[in-house]
Amino acid sequence: MADRPSAVLERYPLSRLTTVGTGGPARYFARATSLDDLAACLAWAASSGIVVRTVGLGSNLLPADEGFDGLVLRLEKGLAGTVVEGDVVTCGGGASLAAVVRKATDAGLAGVEFGCAIPGTIGGAVRMNAGAYGQELRGILLDATVISAVGSRTADASGLDLRYRRSNVTDSEVVAGARLRLVASDTTTVRAAIRLLHGRRSAAQPRKVRTFGSVFKNPPGERTSGQLLEACGLKGYAVGGARISPVHANFIENVAAATSADVIALMREARRRVRDEHGIDLEHEVELLGAIALDDAT
Numbered sequence: 001m002a003d004r005p006s007a008v009l010e011r012y013p014l015s016r017l018t019t020v021g022t023g024g025p026a027r028y029f030a031r032a033t034s035l036d037d038l039a040a041c042l043a044w045a046a047s048s049g050i051v052v053r054t055v056g057l058g059s060n061l062l063p064a065d066e067g068f069d070g071l072v073l074r075l076e077k078g079l080a081g082t083v084v085e086g087d088v089v090t091c092g093g094g095a096s097l098a099a100v101v102r103k104a105t106d107a108g109l110a111g112v113e114f115g116c117a118i119p120g121t122i123g124g125a126v127r128m129n130a131g132a133y134g135q136e137l138r139g140i141l142l143d144a145t146v147i148s149a150v151g152s153r154t155a156d157a158s159g160l161d162l163r164y165r166r167s168n169v170t171d172s173e174v175v176a177g178a179r180l181r182l183v184a185s186d187t188t189t190v191r192a193a194i195r196l197l198h199g200r201r202s203a204a205q206p207r208k209v210r211t212f213g214s215v216f217k218n219p220p221g222e223r224t225s226g227q228l229l230e231a232c233g234l235k236g237y238a239v240g241g242a243r244i245s246p247v248h249a250n251f252i253e254n255v256a257a258a259t260s261a262d263v264i265a266l267m268r269e270a271r272r273r274v275r276d277e278h279g280i281d282l283e284h285e286v287e288l289l290g291a292i293a294l295d296d297a298t
């Protein structure tokens with residue numbers, strides 16, 4: 001059995017690692033700051049039969065109140081850098097999109113502006129094929145390197161099967177880094193585009209409140225999840241400390257020390273109402289961590 005790395009902590013509160021601020025403890029948690037660190041954590045977990053999951057900035061993650069019986073990894077420092085060379089930006093999986101957008105803008109590169117209002121990491125954005133305003137990560141991804149206990153692979157957007165808010169990156173795989181191909185522009189033009197997107201975002205979504213972004217994916221058809229949920233009269237509907245945002249019905253806000261159980265109860269009720277009133281089964285966009293069953297009671 002591989003030695004347990006000294007960076008591994010026990011019973012770490014997942015509520016500290018997510019933007020919504022709910023959830024119980026991870027049995028183990030480690031910050032991997034280099035590829036060697038990451039390999040050591042993965043080898044130890046594999047040889048001990050411990051399941052692994054990576055968190056980025058936890059901006060699309062709902063952990064169970066009972067916690068997660070495995071190892072949660074977070075990529076930092078040496079796995080969170082951003083380097084610009086020509087029109088290619090090389091990022092660690094733990095680099096925040098905000099930092100990548102800033103560096104690209106300073107270098108006069110366009111293409112990643114849509115990421116300015118997505119509060120996650122490059123690793124999370126690859127796994128989720130994050131996108132906004134009609135653009136997605138797959139449009140700018142040159143390739144990403146994905147590591148697991150059994151080896152590594154480097155693949156482009158089609159090799160990673162990037163589709164609407166999904167990819168073939170599995171729970172036990174870690175996106176350690178990615179390269180983005182951008183387009184030469186100039187800093188002033190890119191800054192102006194970003195200002196415009198920030199303005200659109202703050203008019204349409206809840207601000208200064210804990211959420212995890214979109215709750216449900218948009219279904220095929222004319223209407224978005226937000227429009228369907230709003231048509232069901234769900235804006236402002238609350239369970240415990242969680243409520244459906246009065247600003248945008250596809251967001252759930254943690255307004256008063258909510259638990260994940262509160263959030264799950266809201267999600268079940270929202271799905272039931274949309275199914276009953278519109279005959280549409282909404283699929284959740286938020287990623288679940290630990291034992292959470294959304295489907296059994298809906």
Ligand SMILES: Cc1cc2nc3c(=O)[nH]c(=O)nc-3n(C[C@H](O)[C@H](O)[C@H](O)COP(=O)(O)OP(=O)(O)OC[C@H]3O[C@@H](n4cnc5c(N)ncnc54)[C@H](O)[C@@H]3O)c2cc1C
Binds near residue numbers: 060075125175214
């Ligand atoms: C206010 C707000 C607005 C948002 N707006 C948008 C938006 O416009 N568009 C959009 O697409 N999303 C949006 N989101 C959701 C979220 O920011 C994105 O899904 C983002 O890509 C998640 O990145 P993360 O690093 O926080 O991932 P996390 O939330 O930490 O994790 C999400 C999933 O990715 C996995 N993961 C994370 N890092 C890695 C890694 N390095 N390797 C392998 N797997 C990993 C996790 O295990 C989990 O399955 C929003 C969220 C908030 C709170």
